[in-house]
Amino acid sequence: TSPASAAAATDNGKVQRLTVFGAGLMGAGIAQIGAQNGLKVILSDVTDKALENGLNIITKSLSRVAKKQSPDDVEGFTSQILKNIETTTDAGKAVQDADLVVEAIIESLKVKRDLFGFLDTKAKESCIFATNTSSLSVKEIAEACGQERQDKFAGLHFFNPVPAMKLVEIIRTPQTSTETYEALREVTLRMGKAPVTCNDTPGFIVNRLLVPYLLEAIRMVERGDATPEDIDTAMELGAGYPMGPFKLLDFVGLDTTSYISQGWRDKAAEGAISEHLVQPISLLDKLVKEGKLGRKSGQGFYEVSGESTSNHH
Numbered sequence: 001t002s003p004a005s006a007a008a009a010t011d012n013g014k015v016q017r018l019t020v021f022g023a024g025l026m027g028a029g030i031a032q033i034g035a036q037n038g039l040k041v042i043l044s045d046v047t048d049k050a051l052e053n054g055l056n057i058i059t060k061s062l063s064r065v066a067k068k069q070s071p072d073d074v075e076g077f078t079s080q081i082l083k084n085i086e087t088t089t090d091a092g093k094a095v096q097d098a099d100l101v102v103e104a105i106i107e108s109l110k111v112k113r114d115l116f117g118f119l120d121t122k123a124k125e126s127c128i129f130a131t132n133t134s135s136l137s138v139k140e141i142a143e144a145c146g147q148e149r150q151d152k153f154a155g156l157h158f159f160n161p162v163p164a165m166k167l168v169e170i171i172r173t174p175q176t177s178t179e180t181y182e183a184l185r186e187v188t189l190r191m192g193k194a195p196v197t198c199n200d201t202p203g204f205i206v207n208r209l210l211v212p213y214l215l216e217a218i219r220m221v222e223r224g225d226a227t228p229e230d231i232d233t234a235m236e237l238g239a240g241y242p243m244g245p246f247k248l249l250d251f252v253g254l255d256t257t258s259y260i261s262q263g264w265r266d267k268a269a270e271g272a273i274s275e276h277l278v279q280p281i282s283l284l285d286k287l288v289k290e291g292k293l294g295r296k297s298g299q300g301f302y303e304v305s306g307e308s309t310s311n312h313h
């Protein structure tokens with residue numbers, strides 16, 4: 001049986017139908033691993049162009065997976081998995097049969113709240129809502145939904161590139177039920193991921209440690225202590241990180257890093273994180289202002305030309 005018919009044939013209270021909102025890099029990756037592991041997936045975004053772009057990301061990534069798992073039939077492998085993914089720009093229709101919604105749209109509290117508020121009126125009562133936010137409060141997003149949804153709302157935070165990174169952070173708000181939490185653990189395991197659990201705190205586990213480290217690396221360069229190349233080499237060869245902080249900054253996006261840091265400055269005022277960790281950095285602000293955002297804009301700390309990188313900050 002194909003993964004699709006296997007999913008439709010069994011329904012023992014487990015998540016079978018996944019709807020992903022946002023067809024960017026994260027949403028496409030989440031839809032892909034769902035489809036690869038037998039879930040029936042609907043991918044939704046606001047324009048057909050965004051959906052087309054998402055399907056392109058998935059197709060490219062699947063052909064990478066296929067080259068390892070099914071080298072003799074890359075196209076057959078890819079098209080079989082793509083059969084598990086439908087796309088639509090109709091958010092209400094996308095969510096009507098879903099067991100689980102994962103939202104991976106723009107990192108804006110207002111836009112996320114508007115979406116979830118709407119979905120709350122369209123989804124099944126039993127549907128679990130999860131946000132892939134990396135920097136916002138899950139509880140503040142959840143509050144856009146009615147009281148009956150609060151125990152079925154959680155954070156489900158994936159990492160870039162989703163098909164390659166094993167980790168998922170499951171974020172419980174004070175109202176997330178144990179049943180919801182267990183269902184999310186079960187489905188993330190089925191998606192081939194390793195779940196960890198964290199309270200609804202700024203940055204959860206990974207970004208709480210990673211972002212201050214990235215910011216401190218930029219401060220080192222700003223102070224003239226060392227070059228980005230030497231800092232990258234040091235952390236790769238001296239600490240065993242797969243990418244040094246400047247390669248990672250370019251990979252994650254300088255705008256994203258700056259945005260997270262800004263958001264946390266408000267949280268610092270509430271005492272949720274130490275203020276000195278997220279002090280503004282002029283070098284970061286300057287690069288973002290110049291549109292040097294990293295890989296996505298072709299230049300960040302490094303100039304991107306294919307696989308090779310050269311320093312140009």
Ligand code: 3HC
Pocket residue numbers: 061062064065068133134158159160161163164165207242243248252256
């Ligand atoms: N689709 C499918 N498979 C992929 C893939 C993709 N898009 N990207 C990589 N892979 C697979 C490769 O096929 C390969 O698989 P294999 O080991 O089975 O052969 C494996 O991943 C490793 O890839 P490569 O050999 O091409 O390259 P590297 O060994 O250099 O690894 C990397 C690439 C996985 C990106 C590695 O450099 C890495 O781990 N970097 C750090 C990434 C990181 O820290 N991400 C988190 C960022 S923070 C974040 O996302 C949070 C957000 O909220 C800000």
